[in-house]
Amino acid sequence: MTQRLPPSLTPLDTALAILLRGVGPVAPVELPLAEAVGCIAAGMPQLAACPPRDIAAVDGWALRANDLVGASSYSPLPLSELPVWVDAGDAMPAGCDCVLDAGAVEVSGPLAQVLAEAAPGQGVGRAGGDIAERSPVAMEGRPIDARALLLARVADVERLSVRRPRLRIVNVPGATATMQTITGLARAAGLDVIAHEAGTREAASIAEALDVSACDLLLTIGGSGVGRADAAMTALAQRGAEFAHGLALQPGRTAAAGRVGKVPIVALPGAPGPALAVWFALVLPLIDKMAARQPRRQVFLPLARKVASSVGIAEIALLAEEHKTWMPLAVGEWPLHAIARADAWLLIPASHEGFAAGEPVDAYLMRE
Incomplete structure (x- = not known):
């Protein structure tokens, strides 16, 4: 059955501008190393040199290389004094520059x-x-990963300064799988996530869960359509939200974007494909600005085949890397098998008719 749509669609650029207006980086917080993973680095400490002095990298005899010229098993070189034995990690003795x-x-x-x-x-x-x-x-503005944690641990650094936007997710019953997926993505992106399930699909129950007092960003999942059981928009209106419902984005046309007071809100559809598309197109740019994140990595490869798109609506294509090309898997509508296979996604602007086969395009990686 064809899903009913809102009477008008807001251009993606307009919706993004609504969300980003007045938004700046959140204040840094200091977190233990295990909690800092995925968060965006802010004001990183400068480390002391490691090792602080020359050390033996292996067990053996510490010597001076210039004193050993010509030595071999056929022509042993006598030493005037016994060399110093060092274990790996020991400081090198004065005057020694090699270990045999x-x-x-x-x-x-x-x-x-x-x-x-x-x-x-x-x-x-x-x-x-x-x-x-x-x-x-x-690097400031980049995610804290396992490599950064290794440096911190070697240098005995116990806490790191990061930007960690606070995200509240309100799930409308019936969209649990999508909520769990978005929650996982948000935590992997370093957000402080609180997930709450509305008691029922009724507007009053959803509105009761829309608490923005302790969050930087609010997401609702499910109930964003115009069907009889879709009450998320009514709930947002009851909480005094100002929002645009219906985006010129495919998938994701029944999403909404706006604000409750100063807090940006994005209403994601309950289906996984549209929800992920809106996450990529609207939520990630908002998170990146809040976290002062450096630009995300894009990979420039030619398309293995043509990607067609309708003028007037932005579309997102899912791509898989095959033989140094981007192979289109899905455009506009995203079946679950395409989501599972995808390595990257490509935003096709509303003014664009698509891309020809062989044309190089910049695509964002699904996982960095």
Whole structure:
């Protein structure tokens, strides 16, 4: 059955401008490392050099490389004094710049001879070789990931300053799978998420859950259509929200965007495909501005085949990478199997008729 639509559709650019108006970065907060994963770095501490001095990278004999020129198993080089044995991690003795394996030095009582040459730095971990002096844990405006946590832990940093927008999700009964998906994406993006399920699909029950007192962004999921059981728009109106219902976006035409007071709100459809499309097209740019995130990565590849689009409505295509090209999987309507296979998504502006086969396009990765 064809879904009924709102009487008019708001251009995607207009809806995004409504959401972004007056929105700035949220204040940084300090979080323990485990809670900072996925959040956007803000004011990262500058680390001390690691290691702070030259150290032995392997177990062996600490020596000076210039003293070993010509040494080999056929022409052992006698040493005037016994070399110093070092374990991996030990500070290098003064004057030594290499570490030879145990078998490269023969020791007999007070006498020692070397059976191999070495290059300066062989077997040595240089000062600052792991972490350069005054390096940041992560680049400001980029997500905190496992690599950043590794640096922080090595440097004994226990907390990081991040931007973590607070998101409240209100789920209308019947859209649980979509709510769980969006909640997972939001937490992976570093948001502080509170998910709440409305008691019923009635407008009064939904309106009761629309509390914006402790959030930076409010999402509703489900009930955004114009069917008899769709009451999300009525609930938003009851809470005094100002919003545009119906977007010139496919999938996602029954979504809405606006504000409750100063808090931006986005009403996502209950179906997974339209909800994800609205998440990509509207919610991610809003989150990025709140978190002061650097631009997301795009991958520039030619299309394996033509992508057609209708002028007047923005459409999002799902793409899979195949043989260094983008293979279109779905445009406008997103079956679940296409969502599962997709590596990237491509926004086709409302003014555009699509892209020809072989034309290079910039697509956003589904997972960075």
